[in-house]
Amino acid sequence: MHLSFATAVIEALIFASSEPLKVKEIAGILGLAEETVRELIRELQQEYQEKRRGIQILEVAGGYQFLTNPDCAPYVEKLKKVPRQPTLSQAALETLAIIAYKQPITRAEIETLRGVRVDSSITTLLERGLIQEAGRKDGPGRPILYVTTNDFLKYFGLKSLDDLPLVDDWSNNQQLAINLTAD
Amino acid sequence: MHLSFATAVIEALIFASSEPLKVKEIAGILGLAEETVRELIRELQQEYQEKRRGIQILEVAGGYQFLTNPDCAPYVEKLKKVPRQPTLSQAALETLAIIAYKQPITRAEIETLRGVRVDSSITTLLERGLIQEAGRKDGPGRPILYVTTNDFLKYFGLKSLDDLPLVDDWSNNQQLAINLTAD
């Protein structure tokens, strides 16, 4: 095995391992002497160090592991605890409610129900991972269909969509409304 | 912020994120334009590519993620602590293919296409998080509709549903093409 390929494999192994990886295990997988492995790791570490990259290989608990560069920590932290998102707007909430109860549903159908454009609330909900696209509806223009995600269930503490509290059936109500005005 | 430092931070962010990281989120954290971020990611990708390293940055499920180089796979597989799920059965793949292209779709519709009951493959796919329920279809019995999930994209290494291979009249794109020529 070329040493440059061995270095690539070591990089991959350290990256994919769920725990700090011991030189012994790497040497066993590659069929190389532990000393050779240790030398290659040292070169890898140096390479990351010199270039001042975002990640580096460090020795931790008797093994080697990728960690982010401490200089980047303030930014990585923002990633970890995504700052408490502003509460969903009333508009987004209404759109989400319609999608939850009426999915799969198209943008146009939501707009009919809400009586306003819903582009921005759809964007917000997509961004927050609460809804997703799910194919297209048959018919003219083949509009995109929206459904709620598994994360939607998770955030609202629901096991399944059947756990959504019952609300008097929409279609019946509409029927009713039509009947009432027709009388 | 120096662009070289921004690149390092992007590298750290993509590494630290447990999910494929969206350009938008990176741009938000760094306070940079999305186009700049995209350009820096492109440079990073190229750098990893050129050096034929053990890891690389790839676009998956609408975001960016570090993954090992496939050339290293035979060695990474030997790692003790990499749990692997069994590959999908033929039955599950057929059911999943139908859902991916025809979503949202009911169980009965899948059964018509496959000519067999699909209860067990639906259960498998739900358990593995590759599909999810997405409301009910209007009509008798109001059957449950199924769609693919974001994890489906990740599992198959797809950027988006548009990455699915085209087959005859089965994809949205083709439908669209037909509509256009009909005009």
Next chain:
Amino acid sequence: MGEQKTYQIRLQVFEGPLDLLLHLIERAEIDIYNIPIVEITDQYLAYLEKMQFFNLQEAADFLLMAATLMQIKARMLLPRPVLEDTEPEEGEEELDPRQELVERLLEYKKVKALASELQSKEAEALKFFPRAGGFFADREIAAASSDPVGEVTLWDLVQAFSALLESLVPRLELEGMPREEYSIPDRMESILTRLASEPRICFRALLAGQATRQAIVATFLALLELIRMRKVGVYQDQVFGEIVIQRWEE
């Protein structure tokens, strides 16, 4: 060598009756649009005799196809109705009894092609390893740490939906739709009465005890009102846990 092949016992597992049919057609190199139905039916039945089924349902799927094949065979063998007799209205030619089957086979062929595409994508994707041994290993943690809904609760969501319903429906009360027995104040009173004797009520149990849809809606709205007035509180012991209602305590 060729002879040896014919003696090989096929151990191939078929994914269903369509899969088996497709195999027979491809093996015989027959035009799928012009299936010799007698021949194929015989072969299909011969296979069926040799096959072992894991369960009754699987056998039923294969038998249903056998019945379909025999029906098509019978229709093909019957004399065609005279054309002058029944003026064809929609198409020039009468429908080939095989047509529906051919269409299903063609669709299934696509399914198989797509499944094998997915399979190669899967094989390819499995060569790429993510950090720390699995895409989904820390999905739970990631989900718990970010909070896409902010202060919004399930109740807000349901309330939004209910409010929308109300705005769409002309005031039902004016039309006397909800009867007196489902009035919201009554339901509020009954929830509070129940809470005086029981320390807590399960949300599910509360709604399950209601006889009609109107009763459920009235009870639900009563509950929302009580929450708004801070007379009762709702909480969950754990994510996915039961929603429990109890008296509001300062």
